[in-house]
Amino acid sequence: xxxxxxxxxxxxxxxxxxxxxxxxxxxxxxxxxxxxxxxxxxxxxxxxxxxxxxxxxxxxxxxxxxxxxxxxxxxxxxxxxxxxxxxxxxxxxxxxxxxxxxxxxxxxxxxxxxxxxxxxxxxxxxxxxxxxxxxxxxxxxxxxxxxxxxxxxxxxxxxxxxxxxxxxxxxxxxxxxxxxxxxxxxxxxxxxxxxxxxxxxxxxxxxxxxxxxxxxxxxxxxxxxxxxxxxxxxxxxxxxxxxxxxxxxxxxxxxxxxxxxxxxxxxxxxxxxxxxxxxxxxxxxxxxxxxxxxxxxxxxxxxxxxxxxxxxxxxxxxxxxxxxxxxxxxxxxxxxxxxxxxxxxxxxxxxxxxxxxxxxxxxxxxxxxxxxxxxxxxxxxxxxxxxxxxxxxxxxxxxxxxxxxxxxxxxxxxxxxxxxxxxxxxxxxxxxxxxxxxxxxxxxxxxxxxxxxxxx
Amino acid sequence: xxxxxxxxxxxxxxxxxxxxxxxxxxxxxxxxxxxxxxxxxxxxxxxxxxxxxxxxxxxxxxxxxxxxxxxxxxxxxxxxxxxxxxxxxxxxxxxxxxxxxxxxxxxxxxxxxxxxxxxxxxxxxxxxxxxxxxxxxxxxxxxxxxxxxxxxxxxxxxxxxxxxxxxxxxxxxxxxxxxxxxxxxxxxxxxxxxxxxxxxxxxxxxxxxxxxxxxxxxxxxxxxxxxxxxxxxxxxxxxxxxxxxxxxxxxxxxxxxxxxxxxxxxxxxxxxxxxxxxxxxxxxxxxxxxxxxxxxxxxxxxxxxxxxxxxxxxxxxxxxxxxxxxxxxxxxxxxxxxxxxxxxxxxxxxxxxxxxxxxxxxxxxxxxxxxxxxxxxxxxxxxxxxxxxxxxxxxxxxxxxxxxxxxxxxxxxxxxxxxxxxxxxxxxxxxxxxxxxxxxxxxxxxxxxxxxxxxx
Numbered sequence: 001x002x003x004x005x006x007x008x009x010x011x012x013x014x015x016x017x018x019x020x021x022x023x024x025x026x027x028x029x030x031x032x033x034x035x036x037x038x039x040x041x042x043x044x045x046x047x048x049x050x051x052x053x054x055x056x057x058x059x060x061x062x063x064x065x066x067x068x069x070x071x072x073x074x075x076x077x078x079x080x081x082x083x084x085x086x087x088x089x090x091x092x093x094x095x096x097x098x099x100x101x102x103x104x105x106x107x108x109x110x111x112x113x114x115x116x117x118x119x120x121x122x123x124x125x126x127x128x129x130x131x132x133x134x135x136x137x138x139x140x141x142x143x144x145x146x147x148x149x150x151x152x153x154x155x156x157x158x159x160x161x162x163x164x165x166x167x168x169x170x171x172x173x174x175x176x177x178x179x180x181x182x183x184x185x186x187x188x189x190x191x192x193x194x195x196x197x198x199x200x201x202x203x204x205x206x207x208x209x210x211x212x213x214x215x216x217x218x219x220x221x222x223x224x225x226x227x228x229x230x231x232x233x234x235x236x237x238x239x240x241x242x243x244x245x246x247x248x249x250x251x252x253x254x255x256x257x258x259x260x261x262x263x264x265x266x267x268x269x270x271x272x273x274x275x276x277x278x279x280x281x282x283x284x285x286x287x288x289x290x291x292x293x294x295x296x297x298x299x300x301x302x303x304x305x306x307x308x309x310x311x312x313x314x315x316x317x318x319x320x321x322x323x324x325x326x327x328x329x330x331x332x333x334x335x336x337x338x339x340x341x342x343x344x345x346x347x348x349x350x351x352x353x354x355x356x357x358x359x360x361x362x363x364x365x366x367x368x369x370x371x372x373x374x375x376x377x378x379x380x381x382x383x384x385x386x387x388x389x390x391x392x393x394x395x396x397x398x399x400x401x402x403x404x405x406x407x408x409x410x411x412x413x414x415x416x417x418x419x420x421x422x423x424x425x426x427x428x429x430x431x432x433x434x435x436x437x438x439x440x441x442x443x444x445x446x447x448x449x450x451x452x453x454x455x456x
Numbered sequence: 457x458x459x460x461x462x463x464x465x466x467x468x469x470x471x472x473x474x475x476x477x478x479x480x481x482x483x484x485x486x487x488x489x490x491x492x493x494x495x496x497x498x499x500x501x502x503x504x505x506x507x508x509x510x511x512x513x514x515x516x517x518x519x520x521x522x523x524x525x526x527x528x529x530x531x532x533x534x535x536x537x538x539x540x541x542x543x544x545x546x547x548x549x550x551x552x553x554x555x556x557x558x559x560x561x562x563x564x565x566x567x568x569x570x571x572x573x574x575x576x577x578x579x580x581x582x583x584x585x586x587x588x589x590x591x592x593x594x595x596x597x598x599x600x601x602x603x604x605x606x607x608x609x610x611x612x613x614x615x616x617x618x619x620x621x622x623x624x625x626x627x628x629x630x631x632x633x634x635x636x637x638x639x640x641x642x643x644x645x646x647x648x649x650x651x652x653x654x655x656x657x658x659x660x661x662x663x664x665x666x667x668x669x670x671x672x673x674x675x676x677x678x679x680x681x682x683x684x685x686x687x688x689x690x691x692x693x694x695x696x697x698x699x700x701x702x703x704x705x706x707x708x709x710x711x712x713x714x715x716x717x718x719x720x721x722x723x724x725x726x727x728x729x730x731x732x733x734x735x736x737x738x739x740x741x742x743x744x745x746x747x748x749x750x751x752x753x754x755x756x757x758x759x760x761x762x763x764x765x766x767x768x769x770x771x772x773x774x775x776x777x778x779x780x781x782x783x784x785x786x787x788x789x790x791x792x793x794x795x796x797x798x799x800x801x802x803x804x805x806x807x808x809x810x811x812x813x814x815x816x817x818x819x820x821x822x823x824x825x826x827x828x829x830x831x832x833x834x835x836x837x838x839x840x841x842x843x844x845x846x847x848x849x850x851x852x853x854x855x856x857x858x859x860x861x862x863x864x865x866x867x868x869x870x871x872x873x874x875x876x877x878x879x880x881x882x883x884x885x886x887x888x889x890x891x892x893x894x895x896x897x898x899x900x901x902x903x904x905x906x907x908x909x910x911x912x
Binding site: 027057060061130 | 475477478479480483484485486487488491492494495511512513514515516517518520523535536537538539540541542543544545546547553555562565566569581585586588590602603605
């Protein structure tokens with residue numbers, strides 16, 4: 001991919017993912033095909049959260065100014081980025097209302113009403129909502145938006161510090177598994193003090209590396225300690241009759257996972273979608289030779305019916321030439337294509353094309369379901385492995401902290417540079433010197449490093 | 457239900473549906489149990505729309521002022537109700553941004569980019585989003601909100617007037633089926649000219665009748681003609697090479713369907729949920745007699761496992777007395793309860809309690825799945841029929857237009873009054889005289905009436 005940025009913008013349009021032409025900076029439209037990818041991706045995380053005893057809920061989008069401002073550090077982290085509603089109709093509002101940049105303040109305000117005694121804990125809730133940042137930086141579709149269309153934020157409260165700490169690990173594991181299912185490799189770093197979430201004790205972050213060698217944060221997990229709990233008075237009666245404040249965590253992912261799926265797997269021909277999120281996992285294309293149209297079409301319908309309860313399958317019966325259909329679905333990243341020609345049908349054969357490797361081969365029709373099962377697994381693994389290789393090739397380990405060396409590596413090899421951890425150089429001044437971002441500290445092959453990159 | 461309003465507010469809290477205590481008028485929190493009801497209800501309509509060739513998409517929430525104001529009638533209908541964002545951080549915005557009250561303007565602006573020629577049509581899209589009205593009237597949870605948390609809006613564009621008209625019928629049928637599945641009876645009226653959707657040719661509306669005898673609009677279907685299409689220049693090339701503007705429809709439902717499910721089916725004991733939207737369709741409660749706890753608990757787990765792939769089933773193994781559990785799940789409206797006592801288990805029997813009728817009876821364990829199938833159907837039908845009877849008892853047909861008679865009927869019998877259609881009295885003046893709302897014109901038993909009610 002010579003020019004990733006151009007490729008990325010193009011594919012969003014041509015594959016029908018996201019329309020950038022909405023007349024407002026940083027806002028756009030999820031088109032039907034893109035919406036389906038979003039739906040399947042967020043259904044996956046929803047299932048994982050539900051299975052690990054999280055409850056889905058829905059909180060208001062509008063936050064009164066005094067509520068948002070209640071926690072001093074938190075508001076400082078957001079105040080330049082908050083959109084303010086000041087009028088209802090032509091009437092000025094008594095209290096300005098913020099569009100949620102994130103929902104700690106509304107959720108913790110409500111938690112106070114729900115938490116009285118230790119048996120009210122733990123609370124583990126999440127919501128999938130839009131949220132807003134008045135970005136002054138360059139905006140990018142699904143990456144840096146003013147309306148973040150999809151923000152999955154989870155918030156938990158616990159009766160002990162240990163339990164909150166364990167929840168951080170649980171959340172990290174859920175996200176690891178989720179990103180793995182999406183085939184998106186990540187590096188997990190503990191963010192430096194100067195770059196943690198405003199109000200958190202510490203922040204763990206997942207970064208992936210885009211094809212242009214820049215990293216992108218695609219998930220964060222925060223241990224909030226008792227910081228918010230004290231501000232929002234989340235006090236509860238302990239088992240021994242004493243009082244304590246709740247211990248909290250929160251963690252989030254956004255549209256950026258969709259951007260990553262597109263960016264990390266795609267190629268010059270278009271999207272390559274992991275079967276789990278592909279709107280159509282299998283496309284059936286009858287090859288309509290003159291005089292034998294009916295044979296191919298009937299067989300196509302028969303195959304469609306036999307598969308539709310197991311896979312998301314689409315029969316493309318448009319009246320256009322097959323070559324055009326092939327291109328369309330390669331562009332849109334459908335994992336598997338089944339071609340049905342009259343000759344194949346006579347021999348009880350089907351031609352299979354797999355998008356990720358470009359391989360084309362014949363199988364026996366009788367064995368279709370088995371073959372597809374194996375194929376789906378193989379595609380999932382291959383997509384994931386390729387992405388892992390790409391990302392790995394962007395990771396450079398240096399054995400020293402030489403600033404020029406780091407800068408040189410970032411400019412030539414791009415990606416992430418790992419230097420051995422040393423508390424003396426782990427400072428904001430060092431970050432300024434290297435003119436790049438310190439992602440934080442990370443474990444790699446059992447050793448502790450400082451991770452450095454140019455970021456989105 | 458002596459005091460419906462009190463009952464309604466209470467049940468939202470005690471059953472864990474919606475928390476009213478958010479510190480902003482007209483805004484509240486969908487609690488986990490309520491959220492699940494919302495989820496299943498909107499999954500049902502989503503499936504119906506997907507099956508009838510609608511595509512789900514997602515449009516921005518922020519609408520620039522000039523875009524919202526583009527259609528004169530439309531903006532007039534909303535201008536006193538629109539929330540305005542005027543600042544990003546501390547920076548005043550160049551162009552004020554509206555929080556969407558509804559999405560005609562953003563969607564039709566985008567449609568212009570998508571429609572060039574008749575083969576680009578029809579377009580049928582929908583989205584499920586939050587939307588906002590600065591209500592100056594008394595707000596009510598899930599009924600009249602300032603943040604409408606759930607607005608399912610569909611928008612279509614067609615190449616002929618006939619096709620748009622047919623789409624109105626399709627939409628009416630989809631909504632009828634949907635409300636029917638929710639067990640919520642409705643009266644369909646064509647709204648009078650003076651009360652149609654701003655910018656529509658005409659508006660069809662679904663009203664239901666609440667237990668206090670007031671009607672509530674829970675769905676609307678609008679034929680927009682070419683009104684918006686001309687403003688937004690949705691011009692396309694016709695098959696004969698000419699030019700025409702698209703013919704449009706739009707239709708919506710909201711959180712009010714959740715309010716209706718709660719209000720129309722509930723009783724003094726709490727919620728009664730149709731199985732389709734019940735978070736847990738079946739509750740299993742082991743009766744733990746001293747020394748025989750293990751037998752009941754093992755049987756409960758066994759039954760749970762045998763049902764969990766077919767139904768949404770919950771094993772309530774909390775360490776509290778069964779009577780408390782019974783009350784909890786009656787309050788929360790779980791359709792079926794299975795009680796497991798040691799005596800029953802010995803005899804291969806199960807005790808079934810159905811929430812809608814209050815009946816309690818024994819069945820053979822061997823026959824459980826069959827019995828449950830039948831029972832679920834029966835519950836669905838019974839809930840629906842009861843609601844239909846309630847609503848029907850609130851409909852009064854008068855054979856004249858006598859104003860005093862109408863007022864008297866509305867004040868004593870409440871509900872909907874139908875008077876024979878007469879174009880001379882079908883006026884805004886008449887509406888003022890009767891001091892109630894003219895819902896519109898409606899067919900009832902094959903005759904055309906004017907429908908009148910006190911509305912929410």
